[in-house]
Amino acid sequence: MTISEGSSIYRLMKSAKLYSFGDIRIEDILVPKLGEKEVLIQTKFSGICSGDVMPWYVEKKAPLVLGHEPAGLVVQVGSRVKEFRPDIQEGSRVFVHHHAPCLNCNFCNRRDYVHCQTWKDSKIIPGGISEYILVPEINLKNDTLLLPQQISYEDGAMIEPIACVVKSLKRANIQKGDNVVIIGLGIMGQIHVMLAKYYGASRVICIDKIPFRINKALEIGADAVIDYSKLDANKVLNEITKGRMAQVVIVCPNNLTAMESAFDLISPGGSVVFFSPADPKDYLKLPINELYFKDISIINSYSCGPNDTKEALELIVKGVIKPERLITHRFTIDDTAKAYSLVIEAKDSLKVMIYF
Ligand SMILES: [Zn+2]
Ligand SMILES: [Zn+2]
Numbered sequence: 525m526t527i528s529e530g531s532s533i534y535r536l537m538k539s540a541k542l543y544s545f546g547d548i549r550i551e552d553i554l555v556p557k558l559g560e561k562e563v564l565i566q567t568k569f570s571g572i573c574s575g576d577v578m579p580w581y582v583e584k585k586a587p588l589v590l591g592h593e594p595a596g597l598v599v600q601v602g603s604r605v606k607e608f609r610p611d612i613q614e615g616s617r618v619f620v621h622h623h624a625p626c627l628n629c630n631f632c633n634r635r636d637y638v639h640c641q642t643w644k645d646s647k648i649i650p651g652g653i654s655e656y657i658l659v660p661e662i663n664l665k666n667d668t669l670l671l672p673q674q675i676s677y678e679d680g681a682m683i684e685p686i687a688c689v690v691k692s693l694k695r696a697n698i699q700k701g702d703n704v705v706i707i708g709l710g711i712m713g714q715i716h717v718m719l720a721k722y723y724g725a726s727r728v729i730c731i732d733k734i735p736f737r738i739n740k741a742l743e744i745g746a747d748a749v750i751d752y753s754k755l756d757a758n759k760v761l762n763e764i765t766k767g768r769m770a771q772v773v774i775v776c777p778n779n780l781t782a783m784e785s786a787f788d789l790i791s792p793g794g795s796v797v798f799f800s801p802a803d804p805k806d807y808l809k810l811p812i813n814e815l816y817f818k819d820i821s822i823i824n825s826y827s828c829g830p831n832d833t834k835e836a837l838e839l840i841v842k843g844v845i846k847p848e849r850l851i852t853h854r855f856t857i858d859d860t861a862k863a864y865s866l867v868i869e870a871k872d873s874l875k876v877m878i879y880f
Contacts, residue, residue, distance in 0.1 A: 535554070535555040536552040536553065536554060536555070537552070537553060537554075537555045537654060537655035537656050538550055538551070538552060538654070538655050538857050538858075539551055539552075539553050539589045539650055539651065539653065539654035539655070539857075540589065540590045540591065540651075540653040540654070540857055540860035540878070541587055541588065541589050541590070542582060542586050542587060542588055542589075542590050543586055543587045544583060544586055545579040545582060545583055545586075546864075548590065548860055548861040548864060550857060550858055550860065553650065553654075555655075555656045556649050556650065556656070556657075556658035557658075558600050558602055558658065559602055559660075559661075560602040560603045560604040560605075561602050561604050561605060561607075561608070561661040561664070562602045562605070562658055562659060562660055562661060562664065563598050563600060563601050563602060563605060563612060563658075563659045563664060564598070564599055564600035564656055564657070564658055564659070565594070565596035565597060565598050565599065565618060565620065565656065565657050565659060566596050566597045566599045566655065566656055566880070567594050567595075567596040567652070567653075567654060567655055567656065567657055567880045568594075568595055568596045568597060568677035568678075568680075568681075568879065568880055569594070569595050569596075569677045569678045569680065569681035569877050569878070569879050569880070570591045570593055570594040570595075570652040570653050570654075570681055570877070570878045570880075571591070571593035571652075571681045571682065571684075571685065571875055571876070571877055571878075572590075572591070572593075572653075572863055572864060572867050572875075572876045572877070572878065573591075573592060573593055573684075573685065574710055574711055574712055574800075574867060575800070576590060576591075576592075576864075576867075577864065577867050577868045578778055578800075578801075578803075580803050580804065581801070588651060589650040589651025589652075589653065589654055590651055590652065590653045590860065590864075591651050591652025591653030591654070591878070592622035592648070592651065592652045592684065593622075593652055593681050593682070593683075593684045593685060594619075594620055594622075594648070594652040594657055594681060595617070595618065595619045595620075595671065595677045595678070595679075595680030595681040595683070596617075596618065596620070596657065596677065596880075597615070597616075597617055597618075597677075598612060598613065598614055598615065598616040598617075598618060599614060599656070600614065601613060601614055605664065608661075608664075608665050609664055609665065609668070611670060612664065612668070612670070616670055617670065617671040617675075617677065617680070618659075618668050618669060618670055618671060618680070619668070619669045619671060619680040619681070619683045619684075619833070619837065620648055620657065620659050620663055620664075620667070620668050621663060621667035621668070621683075621684060621687075621830065621833050622646075622647055622648045622651075622652065622663070622684075623638075623643045623644070623646050623647065623663075623667070623827070624642070624643060624646050624662045624663040624665070624666040624667040624668075624830065625637040625640040625642055625643040625666060625667075625829060625830065626640055626641075626642035626643075626662070626666075627666055627830075629641070629642070635829060635831060637828075637829030637830065637831075638826055638827045638828075638829060642662060643829070646660065646662050646663055647660075647663075648660070648663060653857060653860055653878050655857070655880055666830055667829075667830040667833055669683065669833060669834065669837050671837075672841060674841070675837070675840060675841065676848075678847070678848065678851065678877060678879075679840050679847045679848070681877060682836075682840070682847035682850075682851075682875065683833055683836045683837055683840070684828065684833065684836075685711065685712065685715060685875070686715055686719075686836035686839065686840070686845060686847065687828035687832035687833040687835070687836040688712070688799075688825070688827055688828045688832070689712060689715040689716050689719055689799075689836075690719070690828065690832045690835045690836050690839070691825055691827070691828045691829070691832045692716065692774060692797055692799050692825035693716065693719055693720060693723035693774075694723065694832075695797060695823050695825050696723070696772045696774060696795055696797050696823065696825075697772075697795065698720070698723050698724035698725050698771070698772055699724065699771065700724060700726065701726050701771075702724065702725055702726055702727075702770075702771035702772055703725075703726065703727045703729060703765050703768060703769070703770045703771055703772075703791075704720045704725035704727070704728050704729070704770065704771070704772045704773075704774065705729050705730070705731065705761065705770035705772070705773045705774070705786075705789050706720065706728065706729075706730045706731070706741075706746075706773075706774050706776065707730075707731045707732075707773065707774065707775045707776060707777065707782050707785065707786060708731070708732060708775065708776035708777040708782060709730055709732040709734070709737035709738065709740070709741050709749070709776075710737070710776060710777070710870060710874065711850060711874045711875045712776050712799060712800075713730065713732070713737075713741070713774075713776040714737070714740060714741060714744065714850050714874055715845070715850065716774055716776065716799075717730060717741050717744055717745055717746050718744050718745060718844075718845045718846075718849075718850075719839070719844070719845060720745075721745065722839070722844050725772070727747045727748075727765075728745065728746050728747050729746070729747060729748045729749070729750065729761060729764065729765075729770070730746045730748070730749040730750070731749070731750045731752050731757050731785075732749060732751070732752070733751050733752055733753035733754075734870075734871055734872075736871065736872040737874075738751060740850075740874065743849075744849060744850075748764055752785075757785065757788070757789065758788045758789060761789055768791055769789055769790065769791040769794075770789045770790055770791060770794060771790075771791055771793070771794045771795070772794060772795050772796075772797065773786040773789050773790050773794065773795075773796045773797070774797045774799055775796065775797065775798050775799060775800070776799045776800060777800060778800035778801060778802055778803070779802070780802060780806050780808060783798060783802065783808060784808065787810070787811075787815070787820070790818075790820055792818040792819060792820070793818070793819050793820075794818075794820055794821070795820070795821040795822075795823050796820065796821070796822050796823065797823045797824075797825055798822070798823070798824050798825070799825055801826070847875075850874045850875050851874070851875045851876075851877055852872070852873045852874045852875060852876065853866055853873055853875075853876045853877070854876075854877045854878075854879050855876070855877070855878055855879070856878070856879065856880075857878055857880060860878060863876045863877075863878060
């Protein structure tokens, strides 16, 4: 739809806006106005992130236009973009990261991109689940990737979640011969399953209770899945690893029970990776004396940086990961609320995509 106002044309576009948890509305808003160092993309696919269904997390940001995992087509290019991204033109197919670092500060020098103030302040406008997205200069300069011809937009929309797992698996520092246990087989757990061996795991053992998710993990490369609603995970892991237990445990769910359970499965010298944040009100009670003498490392892995998004794209190009095997549902923007409920329900769905 277009409306005229004075001499310039203002266009309206649909966006999915969240007002409070469960209250998502599709609204017509103005297409953002292009600056000379920015581009406008027409969104093609935008994934729904499992992080966006944590009530305490989204409500502190509400109201907001949902979505931060987009891929799209460049439809307008600012006049000075060629000074720093001559490779991006009208018609380019791109993945855009919603945060981009400065690449100059002390955090960036250590590759701690997620703590860079520029990374934190940067964003795509108005958000991923929107018909058009304005890509600001910093995002365009430091974390926008051209999609090679063989990579679909849908694959492109999987780059950010895959990049978060790339970071997690690199931080886990998996050694040859390691048993890697993955707790929780939602979309992020499944991506860990697909990539754990590439990053060095010898055996991948998962823990979940949803039959659909258990079967999917076995289909995409897990060596074993323990259904914790029927079996004692500690006992079964002990049996299948002949007492070695796990050298790395990656905890995907954002709940204390899952986090605590990791310490029953870890072997001396091992690392526990927390992939999701707990509720700010939650505290873990840990046997720190025992953890010390067992040399257990606790590692957090939050989001990802431009090195990880590049690596994620390479993994897709090389066929190490096949994102389409993890996409279970596709909706138009009008059904965003339905798409969100599916992700919240956390049963027979993995990646849920919005297409345009
Ligand atoms: Zn995400
Ligand atoms: Zn920085």
